[in-house]
Amino acid sequence: MNKIEHIGIAVSNLKASASLYEKLLNTAVYKIEDVPSEGVKTAFLQSGPNKVELLEATGEDSPIAKFIAKKGEGIHHIAFEVDDINAEMARLKQEGFVLLSDEPKLGADNKLVCFVHPKSAGGVLVELCQDQKA
Numbered sequence: 001m002n003k004i005e006h007i008g009i010a011v012s013n014l015k016a017s018a019s020l021y022e023k024l025l026n027t028a029v030y031k032i033e034d035v036p037s038e039g040v041k042t043a044f045l046q047s048g049p050n051k052v053e054l055l056e057a058t059g060e061d062s063p064i065a066k067f068i069a070k071k072g073e074g075i076h077h078i079a080f081e082v083d084d085i086n087a088e089m090a091r092l093k094q095e096g097f098v099l100l101s102d103e104p105k106l107g108a109d110n111k112l113v114c115f116v117h118p119k120s121a122g123g124v125l126v127e128l129c130q131d132q133k134a
Contacts, residue, residue, distance in 0.1 A: 001088070005081040005111075005129045006044070006051035010067050010074060014056035017073075018043045021052060035108045040064050042108045053079075053108065077115070079127035085112050088128055092116060104130070 011017035018029045025047040032043045039062030043054040055076060057065035067076055082088040085104045093099060098117040107113030107129065116126040 001080040001082055001128075003081050004050075005079040005127075006053045007075060008053045008055055008077040008079060008127065010064050010071075010076040011054050011056050012068060012073055014041055014043055014054055017054050017056075018045075021045050021054060025052070031109065033108050034058065037105050038063065038107065040108075044109060077125040077127050079113075079129050082128050082130050085114060085128050085130040089114055092128075097121065104128075106132070 009017075014032075018032075022028055022045065025045055027045055027047050029043045029045055032041065034041050036058075039058050040055045041058055042056075045052045045054075055064045057063075057068070059065065064076065089099055089104070098120040100115040100117055104112040104114045107127075109129075110132050111129040112132055113130075114128045116128070118125045
């Protein structure tokens, strides 16, 4: 794993939360995107080398809707950049981690993604991200 790629924050109202984080981080949202595979609408902000992804559910059955219903708004996941997501997934499986998918999926910000189950990662939902090759 190369670095923290972003921190994901579950929000109930993307527009209101984007405004709040723009003020907090003193920077504008640079991208808003629907991610149907995850049932979310996202907004990205960048402050220096750090990125924040705000996640709003697009339906009641979305994992974000379920997260907010159970835990409320707040930090949802931490994402790590990887060079080869398939190799990293194989390594983590070998180490005994439980992955939430067998294959990487297309995620936000033109990334291939895979999540590590929080029960196998000390209670933290971990996302692996790889830039999608052009």
